Amino acid sequence: MNYSQNYDSWKTLPDMFFSKADELVDKPLFWGKSNDGWKSITWSESRSDISALATGLISIGVKPGDRVVLISENRPEWPIADLAIMSAGAFTVPAYTTNTIDDNIHILNDSGAEVVIVSSQKLAQNVIPAANEVDNVKTIISMEELKEEKLTLDIIDWFDLIKSGSKLSNDITNVVKNISRSDTACIIYTSGTGGKPKGVMLSHGAILSNCFGAHHLFQESNLLDLNAEIFLSFLPLSHSYEHTAGLYMPISIGAEIYYAESIDRLSANMLEVHPTMMAAVPRLYENMYQRIVSGVERKGGLSAKLFNKTIALGIKEYEQGSNKLNFYEKIQNQILSKLVRAKVAARFGGKLKAFISGGAPLNYDIGIFFHSLGVRLAQGYGMTETAPIVSCNPLDLNGIKIDTVGPPVPRVEVKLAPDNELLVRGELIMNGYWNLKELTDEILKDGWIHTGDIAEIDSDGYIKITDRKKDIIVNSGGDNISPQRVENALNFASEISQSMVYGDKRSHLVAVIYPSEEFLSTFKENDNLEPNLESIKNLDSFQQKLKKAVDKVNTNLSQIEQIRRFIIANESFTIDNGLMTPTLKPRRHQITKIYGDRLDDLYGRSKKD
Numbered sequence: 095m096n097y098s099q100n101y102d103s104w105k106t107l108p109d110m111f112f113s114k115a116d117e118l119v120d121k122p123l124f125w126g127k128s129n130d131g132w133k134s135i136t137w138s139e140s141r142s143d144i145s146a147l148a149t150g151l152i153s154i155g156v157k158p159g160d161r162v163v164l165i166s167e168n169r170p171e172w173p174i175a176d177l178a179i180m181s182a183g184a185f186t187v188p189a190y191t192t193n194t195i196d197d198n199i200h201i202l203n204d205s206g207a208e209v210v211i212v213s214s215q216k217l218a219q220n221v222i223p224a225a226n227e228v229d230n231v232k233t234i235i236s237m238e239e240l241k242e243e244k245l246t247l248d249i250i251d252w253f254d255l256i257k258s259g260s261k262l263s264n265d266i267t268n269v270v271k272n273i274s275r276s277d278t279a280c281i282i283y284t285s286g287t288g289g290k291p292k293g294v295m296l297s298h299g300a301i302l303s304n305c306f307g308a309h310h311l312f313q314e315s316n317l318l319d320l321n322a323e324i325f326l327s328f329l330p331l332s333h334s335y336e337h338t339a340g341l342y343m344p345i346s347i348g349a350e351i352y353y354a355e356s357i358d359r360l361s362a363n364m365l366e367v368h369p370t371m372m373a374a375v376p377r378l379y380e381n382m383y384q385r386i387v388s389g390v391e392r393k394g395g396l397s398a399k400l401f402n403k404t405i406a407l408g409i410k411e412y413e414q415g416s417n418k419l420n421f422y423e424k425i426q427n428q429i430l431s432k433l434v435r436a437k438v439a440a441r442f443g444g445k446l447k448a449f450i451s452g453g454a455p456l457n458y459d460i461g462i463f464f465h466s467l468g469v470r471l472a473q474g475y476g477m478t479e480t481a482p483i484v485s486c487n488p489l490d491l492n493g494i495k496i497d498t499v500g501p502p503v504p505r506v507e508v509k510l511a512p513d514n515e516l517l518v519r520g521e522l523i524m525n526g527y528w529n530l531k532e533l534t535d536e537i538l539k540d541g542w543i544h545t546g547d548i549a550e551i552d553s554d555g556y557i558k559i560t561d562r563k564k565d566i567i568v569n570s571g572g573d574n575i576s577p578q579r580v581e582n583a584l585n586f587a588s589e590i591s592q593s594m595v596y597g598d599k600r601s602h603l604v605a606v607i608y609p610s611e612e613f614l615s616t617f618k619e620n621d622n623l624e625p626n627l628e629s630i631k632n633l634d635s636f637q638q639k640l641k642k643a644v645d646k647v648n649t650n651l652s653q654i655e656q657i658r659r660f661i662i663a664n665e666s667f668t669i670d671n672g673l674m675t676p677t678l679k680p681r682r683h684q685i686t687k688i689y690g691d692r693l694d695d696l697y698g699r700s701k702k703d
Contacts, residue, residue, distance in 0.1 A: 100113070100346070101302055101303075101305060101306040101309070101346070104302060105273065105274065105275045105298065106180070106270060106273045106274075106275060106277070106279070106298040106302075107177065107180055107279055107298050107301060107302065107342060108144075108177055108180050108181040108270045108273070109270055109273075110302065110305075110342075110345065110346055111140075111141075111144070111177055111345055112141065112267060112270065114137065114345060114346070114348055115137040115138060115140065115141040117321075117348070118137040118321060118348055119136070119137055119138050120136050120137070120138055121136060121137055121321070121348070121350075122134035122135070122136055122350050123135060123136060123137045123140050123345075123350060123351065124140060124170035124173065124174075124350075124351055124353070125170070125350060125351065125352040125353065125367070126169050126170045126353050127352075127353070127355055127363075132352070132366070132367070134350075135170050135174075140170075140173075140174060142260070143174050143178075143256055144174055144177045144178045144181060144266075145178075145181070145259075145260075145266045145267075146256045146257070146259035146260035147174065147175065147178035147255060147256050147259055148177075148178040148179075148181035148182045148259070148266045148269070149182075149259035149260075149262045149264045149266055150255035150256060150258055150259030150262075151178060151179065151182045151184070151209070151255075151259075152182050152264065152269070153258065153259065153262060154209070154233060154250065154255070155208075156179075156182050156184050156208075156209060157183070157184070158182070158183030158184065158269075158272075158273075159183065159184065159185070160184040160185070160207075160208065160209070161184065161185045161187050161205040161206055161207040161208075161281060162179045162184050162185070162186060162187065162207060162209045162210070162211060163187045163188075163189055163201060163202060163205065163207045163209070163210045163211070164176060164179065164186055164187065164188050164189065164210075164211045164332075165188075165189045165190075165191065165193070165198070165210065165211070165212045165213065165217050165221055165332075166191070166211070166212065166213035166214075166217070166237065166331075167191055167213055167214070167217075168327055168328065168330065168331050168336075168353045168354070169213065169353055170353065171213065171237050171252070172213075172331050173331070173341055173345075173351075175211050176188070176280070176331075176341075179211075180273075180279050180280070180298075181266050181269060181270050182266075182269060183269055183272070183273055185278050185279065185280055185281050185295075186279070186280040186281075187201065187205045187207055187280065187281045187282075187283070187293070188280065188282060188283075188331065188332035188333075188337070189201050189283065189332055190330055190332050190333075190676050191217055191330070191332075192669045192670065192676060193220060194220060195220050195223050195224045195227075196224075197220075197291075198220055198221055198224035198225075199224045199227050199228060200290060200291070201283055201291070201293075202224055202225060202228040202230070202231055203228045203230070204293060204528065204529065205281060205293060205528065206230050207230065207231060208230055208231060208232045208233065209231075209232070209233045209234075209235065210225055210231060210233070210234050210235070211234075211235045211236075211237070211252075212234060212235070212236055212237070213236075213237045213238060214236075214237065214238045215238060215239075215240055215241060218234075218236065218240050221234070222234065222240075222247070225247055226246055226247070231247065232247065232248060233247065233248045233249075233250060234247050234248070234249050234250070235250045235251075235252055235255060236249060236250070236251060236252060237252040238252075239251070273298065274298075275297065275298050275299040275302070276297050276298075276299055276525075277297060277298060278295045278296065278297055278525050279296055279297060279298045279300075279301060280295075280296055280337070281293040281294065281295050281296075281528050282294050282296060282332070282333070282334050282337065282478055284478045292527045292528070292530060292533065293527060293528030293529070293530075294334070294478045294479055294524050294527060294528075295524055295525040295526055295527070295528055296334070296478075296481050296524055296525070297521075297524075297525050299521045300480075300481040300521060300522045300523065300524065300525075301337075301338055301342055301481050302342075302346075302521075303481070303505060303506075303520065303521040303522045304338045304339075304342075304343070304480075304481045304482070304483045304503075304522055305338065305342050305343045305346040306503075306504065306505065307483055307486075307503025307504055307505065307506065307522075308338070308339060308343040308483060308486075308503070309343065309346060309347060310503060310504050311472070311486055311488065311489055311503065312347075312371070312447075312448075312489060314488060314489075314490075315488060315489035315490045315493075317447045317448065317489055318347065319370075320347055320348060321347070321348030321349075322348075322349075323344065323347060323348075323349035323350070323370045323371055324349060324350050324352065324367060324368065324369045324370045324371070324445070325340060325344040325349050325350070325351045325352065325369060325370075325371050325372065326352050326354055326360075326363060326364060326367055326369035326372050327340040327341070327351055327352065327353050327354065328353075328354035328356075328357060328360055328363075328374075329373065329374065329375065329453075329676075329677065330676045330677075332676070333453075333478075333676055333677055334476075334478040334481060334482040335373065335375075335452055335453050335476070335482055335677065336373065338481060338482060338483060339373040339450060339452070339483065340373050344371075349371070352367045352369070357378075360378075361441070364441075364442055364443040364446075365441075365443055366443075367443065368443040368444055368445045369442075369443055369445065369446060370445050370446060370447050371446070371447055371448060371450075372446065372448075372449055372450070373449075373450045373452065374449060374450070374451060375451070375452065375453040375454055375677050375678050375679075376451055376453070376454050376455065376456045376457065376460065376678075377454070377678035377679075378678075379449070379451060379456065379460050379464065379471065380457070380460055380585055380586075383460050383463055383464075383586075384588065384591075384610060384612060386438075386441075387588060388588070388612045390402075400430060400433055400434055401434055403426065403430060404427075404430040404434040404435065404466065404467065405463065405466045405467070406466075407419065407423055407426060407427045407430065407466070408427075408462070408465060408466020408467065408468075409462055409466050410423070411427065411466075412462060412465055412466065412496070413462075431468060434467070435467055435468040438467045438468070438469065439468070439469070442469070446469075447470065447489070448470040448471075448472060448489045449464070449469065449470065449471045449472070450472055450474055450486065451471055451472065451473045451474065452473070452474045452475065452476060452482070452483075452486075453677040453678070453679070454578075454677065454678070454679045455559060455578050455579075455582060456471075456473045456496075457582040457583075457585065457586050458496055458497050458582075459586045460586065461473065461496035461497075462496050465491070465494065465496060468491075470489055470491060470494070471494075472486055472487040472488070472489050472494055472500065473486070473487055473496070473498070473499050473500065474486030474487065474499055474500060475499030475500070475557060475559060477543075477545060478524075479523065479524045479537065479538075479543055479545075480506075480518055480520075480522045480523055480524070480543060480545075481522045481523075481524070483503055483522070484499075484502060484503070484506055484508065484518050484522070484545075484557075485499050485500045485501055485502045485503060485506070485508070485557050486499065486500045486503060487499070487500035487556075488500065488501075495552075495554075495556050497558060498552070498556040498557060498558045499556075499557050499558070499559055500556055500557065501554065501555040501556050501557065502518075502555070502557070505520050505521065505522075506518065506519075506520040506522060507519040507520055508551070508557065509542075510549060510550075510551060511544070513548070514548050514549060514550070514560075515544060515545065515546065515547065515548060515549075515563065516545045516547045516548070516549040516557065516559070517542040517543065517544055517545065518542065518543045518545060519541050519542045519543070523538065523541075523543050524538070524543075526538065546562060546563045546564060547559050547561070547562055547563070548560050548561040548562070548563060548566075560576065561574065561576045562576070562578065565577055565578065565682070567595070567596075567597050567598045567603070568598060568599065569597060569598075569599070569600055569601065569602070569603075569654060570599055570600055570601045571601070571654070573654045575595075575597070575603065575654055575655055577594075577595040577682075579655070580595045580603065580605075580651065580655050580657070581593050581594065581595055581605075581680075583647050583650060583651060584605065584607065584644070584647055584657070586647075587643045587644075587646065587647055588610060588612065588613065588643075589609060589610060589613040589639065589640060589643035590607055590608070590609060590610060590613075590640075590643060590644075591608050591609060591610040591611065591666065592607070592608040592663070592666060592667050592680070593605050593606065593607045593608070594606050594667075594680050594682060594685045594686075594689075595657070596686070596690075596693045600697060601697075602654075602656070602658045603654075603655065603656065603657050603658065604657065604658060604659045604660060604661075604693055604696045604697070605644075605657045605660045605661075606660065606661050606662075606663050606685065606689045606692075606693060607640065607644075607660050607661070607662055607663065608662070608663040608665070608666045608667065609627070609640060609662070613639075614627060617630065617636060617639065627662075628664075631662045637662075640660070640662070641660075644657050644660060658696075659696040660696075661689060661692050661693060661696065663689070664688075667680050667681075667685065672684055673685055673688075
């Protein structure tokens with residue numbers, strides 16, 4: 095089968111888009127929701143806006159190689175802006191909507207951008223003050239009207255620029271023809287769990303290579319219905335994961351892309367748009383798991399028994415093989431597929447073919463939970479520096495190895511260094527870090543990206559990530575401990591929502607824990623207490639119930655991994671309070687800044703002593 099049909103002929107991302115737009119014309123492409131419901135923008139309408147905006151950008155002085163910062167929520171205008179910037183030969187510099195003024199100052203200053211595109215008044219409050227602090231920024235393009243009294247920058251209305259660009263005779267496809275596949279398409283600043291973000295330069299070819307690999311996954315499993323798939327996008331488009339898996343891969347197969355209203359509205363949106371494919375991070379699946387399990391426990395009775403039996407048979411079939419199910423279990427399993435698994439599928443919109451998990455390690459228990467329910471949940475692996483997709487489990491349920499990140503996708507080479515660090519090579523690797531040659535040379539050697547992840551590769555070529563070099567905890571006895579493995583075990587407990595493990599150079603591990611909302615609600619209700627964590631977290635009864643949960647987790651951990659003591663966090667880890675990255679990974683250095691002294695006190699002395 096020839097998977098390279100178009101991916102080799104497309105030179106750039108705009109080239110790919112214009113090619114698909116010529117083919118699909120009046121089919122819907124981007125969907126956004128307002129008070130009037132879901133509204134679509136067709137391929138031809140998108141093409142018209144992208145061409146006009148690109149021409150408008152050139153008319154205000156944007157040149158090939160210039161950087162244009164894009165700060166917007168996920169909405170149809172985001173990809174239109176992204177493709178317009180690239181079509182003008184410039185580099186898109188996406189920034190997170192959660193960025194502070196200081197974050198924006200760093201990106202604006204470091205990238206040297208002269209133009210910023212911002213979506214709304216709300217986001218402009220952290221963009222304009224930052225732009226005023228940076229000498230290189232000259233122009234702000236706003237998708238919505240800005241109400242600023244003291245403006246020292248040139249403010250251009252989005253629609254006015256598109257309108258003026260549409261009146262110019264410049265054929266943007268001629269500009270696109272002069273862009274090479276190896277040219278930088280975007281500079282994505284890594285969200286990072288520590289330190290200042292670095293700008294990763296990704297080429298058009300790197301992202302197209304990723305699209306090819308993702309296309310192969312669906313095609314190989316006979317799940318792909320070209321030009322008829324529906325993606326529901328909710329992760330930040332400013333992150334390389336969603337940028338590739340939720341935008342350019344769907345464009346490459348002619349899919350419709352819906353932009354979810356919010357994470358809180360995601361379940362409702364799934365029922366509304368009936369997605370066939372979705373990419374998400376483990377945190378989402380953990381939340382789904384806890385909601386499903388809590389709902390089953392509340393319902394109880396026969397429903398709970400059928401559900402638990404479905405999980406038990408699913409686990410047995412996966413771990414021991416279908417031939418280990420006896421005749422009656424096979425009959426039960428078939429019946430439960432109609433009674434239980436079909437209802438679970440309906441909760442996800444009824445047409446979902448597969449979930450892809452990436453951005454962080456997926457807990458095995460979460461993976462097998464969904465697998466047992468008949469949900470294709472394929473864990474993949476990547477990093478911003480590889481655009482990002484390196485590997486992924488096949489989408490055939492029988493080919494999924496839950497505790498791995500799958501084999502490398504086509505055209506990606508992997509190998510292990512002498513210390514078992516995973517190395518990656520192929521067109522997918524970055525062009526380098528923006529203005530950081532020394533750091534580039536540290537991670538990119540002889541064409542191989544040094545990922546910083548410790549891995550194993552089995553006889554089938556499946557990759558298993560075992561540790562993160564920089565995150566490894568080395569206790570006082572010299573043992574290496576993976577904090578992510580322990581945190582995954584803690585977070586799987588129904589009483590615990592979030593955790594961070596601590597104990598480098600110490601004799602044992604401790605943790606900071608935030609209890610789950612379900613556990614809090616049940617505890618408060620049973621004890622007739624105020625719905626306030628602050629008022630109950632120091633109660634002995636509350637602490638003891640959490641301790642029982644931790645003790646239960648410890649029974650499945652080795653002695654060096656067990657949590658001896660813990661503290662309770664004041665609040666959950668969120669993007670807004672800076673304790674989580676936009677892809678929902680804990681920012682360890684930030685959490686340690688807040689709770690480090692209290693964690694040290696668990697060992698009997700503080701850092702200050």
